[in-house]
Amino acid sequence: VINDVKDRGAPAAGSTGMDDTSAVTPAIQEVAEKLRLPTPLAFTKAAVLWMQNNIRQIPTSIVPSASDVLDLKQGDCNEFSALFHAIATAAGFPCKIASGVVYTDGRYFYHSWNEIRAGGRWIPVDPIFNEIPASPKHIKLVEGDFSATWRLAGCLKTLQIEILRN
Numbered sequence: 001v002i003n004d005v006k007d008r009g010a011p012a013a014g015s016t017g018m019d020d021t022s023a024v025t026p027a028i029q030e031v032a033e034k035l036r037l038p039t040p041l042a043f044t045k046a047a048v049l050w051m052q053n054n055i056r057q058i059p060t061s062i063v064p065s066a067s068d069v070l071d072l073k074q075g076d077c078n079e080f081s082a083l084f085h086a087i088a089t090a091a092g093f094p095c096k097i098a099s100g101v102v103y104t105d106g107r108y109f110y111h112s113w114n115e116i117r118a119g120g121r122w123i124p125v126d127p128i129f130n131e132i133p134a135s136p137k138h139i140k141l142v143e144g145d146f147s148a149t150w151r152l153a154g155c156l157k158t159l160q161i162e163i164l165r166n
Helices: 026-035 040-054 066-072 077-090 146-150 152-156
Strands: 095-104 107-118 121-125 138-143
Touching (some): 026 040, 026 066, 040 077, 040 107, 040 121, 066 077, 077 107, 077 146, 095 152, 107 138
Antiparallel strands (some): 095 107, 095 138, 107 121
16 A cells, blocks of 8 residues: 555644645535534435435546536546545545555446545545445555555556466
8 A cells, every 4th residue: 555645633724634636625525514423423414315315426537626526526436536535525534545456346446535544543435335434345555545546557457367276
């Protein structure tokens, strides 16, 4: 795992600690206020449910902006993870974006999800797959903003994963 974001606690008010794809805007702050609950886990469940009900899952091929995702109400794993990161940050919960591969339909595919700080550890959360915690089928290769994700592009073409069975 290439670590770009260390466990530093919550970012400064109004800052995500990320590039501006996860910037907290007034509209994102408004959503966070509606979903604000006292614990990271309760918040996460509410936020993922809100996203499942309000953001349409469609494939995209752009660098996501949480603000654009909120406006367009659509996206794929990158958009969902950017928006969840921004909402969690606005709600005051330390959160980061993780990228790597996920095993589905008999193969590994590129995927992006989140991790939220709860109970002294980082909990993987997959808002597009509605998984809290995210399943063990996720293999994290990088964490940080989407500039870290783009570093995966070259290696994913040649990445080989062998599944060992007893």
